[in-house]
Amino acid sequence: MEHTASSTVRIEAWSDTDLELLRRANAPELMAHLGGPESEEQLLARHERYVALSADRTGRGRMFRIALADRDEAVGTIGFWERTWQGREVYETGWAVLPGHQGLGIATAATKAVAGLARAEHKHRRLHAYPSVDNGASNAVCRKAGFTLIGTCEFEYPPGHALLTNDWRLDLAPDGAS
Numbered sequence: 001m002e003h004t005a006s007s008t009v010r011i012e013a014w015s016d017t018d019l020e021l022l023r024r025a026n027a028p029e030l031m032a033h034l035g036g037p038e039s040e041e042q043l044l045a046r047h048e049r050y051v052a053l054s055a056d057r058t059g060r061g062r063m064f065r066i067a068l069a070d071r072d073e074a075v076g077t078i079g080f081w082e083r084t085w086q087g088r089e090v091y092e093t094g095w096a097v098l099p100g101h102q103g104l105g106i107a108t109a110a111t112k113a114v115a116g117l118a119r120a121e122h123k124h125r126r127l128h129a130y131p132s133v134d135n136g137a138s139n140a141v142c143r144k145a146g147f148t149l150i151g152t153c154e155f156e157y158p159p160g161h162a163l164l165t166n167d168w169r170l171d172l173a174p175d176g177a178s
């Protein structure tokens with residue numbers, strides 16, 4: 001399955017063949033704000049979760065590889081999934097773009113495409129993103145994709161590690177109502 005994100009980027013359903021992309025996205029410089037690289041065992045488990053989510057048709061979420069529109073080349077990962085946030089069910093999104101392709105608007109275009117697909121589920125009214133407060137690029141993506149900064153919050157991620165993040169929110173209701 002394929003969705004146009006912009007003239008230069010496509011998002012495509014995560015598949016069995018995307019484990020190598022996940023390994024490339026596990027590079028230390030890409031995982032610096034996410035608690036550092038995961039083990040091969042954690043990556044395999046994550047890949048299985050992504051494949052399963054990708055096949056889900058109940059609105060639990062979706063995972064995608066980000067590909068360049070004019071080439072068959074995967075350059076990043078993105079998706080949305082459900083979480084309970086302050087007593088309400090919402091969608092959360094997160095992303096990564098490989099070095100060599102950053103700073104070109106790829107994550108922003110892919111995020112806008114994912115927001116459109118999350119909206120089309122007609123299931124939850126809010127899409128959140130929680131980048132670390134010192135993740136300049138990721139916070140810029142949220143702002144450029146139209147999210148509103150709500151405040152800061154603390155997560156334990158990965159387990160045993162306190163992470164101070166921003167809470168960005170995009171209203172998915174057609175009229176922006178909450």
Ligand SMILES: CC(C)(COP(=O)(O)OP(=O)(O)OC[C@H]1O[C@@H](n2cnc3c(N)ncnc32)[C@H](O)[C@@H]1OP(=O)(O)O)[C@@H](O)C(=O)NCCC(=O)NCCS
Pocket residue numbers: 029030031033034094095096097098101102103104105106107108109129130131132135136137138140141144
């Ligand atoms: C965050 C990430 C996905 C951005 O991907 P990208 O395709 O380069 O993003 P875009 O090009 O759409 O936008 C990046 C914006 O951040 C800005 N930016 C980059 N570094 C920045 C910094 N240190 N401080 C502030 N802004 C910064 C860029 O200037 C650009 O904004 P502009 O277009 O207004 O100039 C990429 O850096 C990445 O994969 N990081 C590691 C993984 C990660 O942290 N994921 C976030 C989990 S929530």
